[in-house]
Amino acid sequence: MNFSIDRKYFYDQLSIVARAISPYSPLPALSGICIQVEADHLILMGSDSTISIKTIIEPNEENQLKIESTGSIIIESKYLLEIIRKLECKIVSFELFDDTLIRIEGDHGTFHLNGIEGSEYPSIDFYQPQNEFILSKKQLKEIVRQTGFACADSDSRPVLNGINFNMQGENLYCSATDTYRLARKRITLPQENTFNITISNRSLNEIVKSLNQEEEDIQIFVDQKKAQFIFDGTTFQTRLLDGTFPDVERIIPQHFISTLQIDARELSNAIDRTNFILTDKVHLIKLECTPKIVEIKTRSSEIGDSKEELLSSIYGGEDLTLTCNGSYMLDALKALGSSRVELSFTGVLKPIKISDPEDDSTLMIVVPVRSID
């Protein structure tokens, strides 16, 4: 194996593949990047056995790839990235000795790294699942940003650590919940389809971080085992989360006893100001709503208390006082990202729906807690 390639281009490709690699892999081969050099292209692979990423590089003007001989090797990802990032040269060349020692050479620096024989890399099946749909990079980023925060983060119900993609006809519903709150985003797609899968939030975050700024689409292929994302010449696949995702439609309230419209920033800032007033390490806020005045209050016997009137609020319906987790409310407001926000109430201890009054495609639910007083 002997090839040379544009250093910067190669570094960018290695960085993407390295996203799949866990430094704590029990299998030594999986802590490395597998480089396979074929006669007319080069394959990079990284995997932690849940997420796998593959990039195929074919010679072109930009990458200046020149292949002299074929072969394969697995190189410790962190060393390889470190060298390629720091070498000061346009073209970097690689030459393999004895199947396990690779020479990496820039303009005047030479490295020899001990690797593992390429044949020891676990065989990863990159078959393409049947169900296909397409999202823009922007859409996928929005889904992850607007729902991922509501995922659980525990081993007790793994399926809640992911975002559920439920496609019904032409509507794709993306939902996440840790049972105390819910985030849901609806996207309408041009082609009808039916599937219901849950992808781990961690995998989705790694994909989103791998997306460059270009305005391209992502091809997504799913079945009951895995989801595969294809973009920028990279194939990114992840195992699905096992388990049945809760039927969130049933949780979303339809009838309300009152609504509060308010400037989202005013509400966020008022909540954020009190985020140190904790009761048993939880930031509880009390909303006291009447059509005349809406106030937000906190109290902790140890620290102190606070009170603030929400001046931009318009409240309609019966008087209501309820308490909820301030951090959950803040997360929801931030993810919603609208300038005005509507809080729809169903009762003192019943779910609060939080939405943009001008856009019903995204909604958040926060469940109140028992009053602190």
Place this chain on the structure above:
Amino acid sequence: MNFSIDRKYFYDQLSIVARAISPYSPLPALSGICIQVEADHLILMGSDSTISIKTIIEPNEENQLKIESTGSIIIESKYLLEIIRKLECKIVSFELFDDTLIRIEGDHGTFHLNGIEGSEYPSIDFYQPQNEFILSKKQLKEIVRQTGFACADSDSRPVLNGINFNMQGENLYCSATDTYRLARKRITLPQENTFNITISNRSLNEIVKSLNQEEEDIQIFVDQKKAQFIFDGTTFQTRLLDGTFPDVERIIPQHFISTLQIDARELSNAIDRTNFILTDKVHLIKLECTPKIVEIKTRSSEIGDSKEELLSSIYGGEDLTLTCNGSYMLDALKALGSSRVELSFTGVLKPIKISDPEDDSTLMIVVPVRSID
């Protein structure tokens, strides 16, 4: 106690005083900021019993301080800073109830915080030591940046955790060493003086972080117990480190067998590129110098090896091969900050002097280690 003050101004002053406060203070009063309101001024104090900071605020146009009644209280520093930072108002007002409950009020947010009676604050002696000298803010920053990195960081010899200020006549020698390396900077001051004290690197870092951008001087007062820094209306004092600082003059070599002049960036980059090639977790680099060629090599039986020729080097003297800690060398080059650098050698296992060929006020020493081969 009842006063109001410009929120932004007050926040900046609180932030400085808070630098002295350790969140892990065993004395509850010391986890707070002490606010003392006198008839015509306000005093803020923070301390961890090693470092103490005091600021006196007198009413003026900028701070809009208005005092209605006097009194004192100690308020948990992190809560106070959080509130004052996040309140959205120009003027914030304070009112004390029952000696331990304070009301903080902005335009439409009100907080009550539980505090501790001001009388419980430990009495801190802010007397002024006799020996005075003056440094510009820039000079003090340079001293800390160029020598502080060489301080030790262990409890075995506390005096090595500080920077030694040794004033002899009109020369102030600032030195730090962890016994494996040394950094020394000489500053010539207009007034003669004699003292030899060691100030902890941590204290000096807190002072440097408190300095604003303005081009003012710092008055420094020292005796055998403490050092006091006065700037921007703030009094910052710290206990000195006990123990006798080593006589570093004796360590600095005077006679050399060879010298290497080189572009500092080329040398830094070459060392930095190999920083993952570790032997027993230490980054060892081997310099092979001859008048014809200077090379830098690393080797680790586990990871691999590297070799690079240093093209900008000019070497004079006998052939020499030595090994030293690459991280120490990098630190020294970074702190020196010159574009070209001179390495003066005294032998295979003897101290290397690193200096700017055009400025002899600052020098670094790195002690080589036994060869890795």
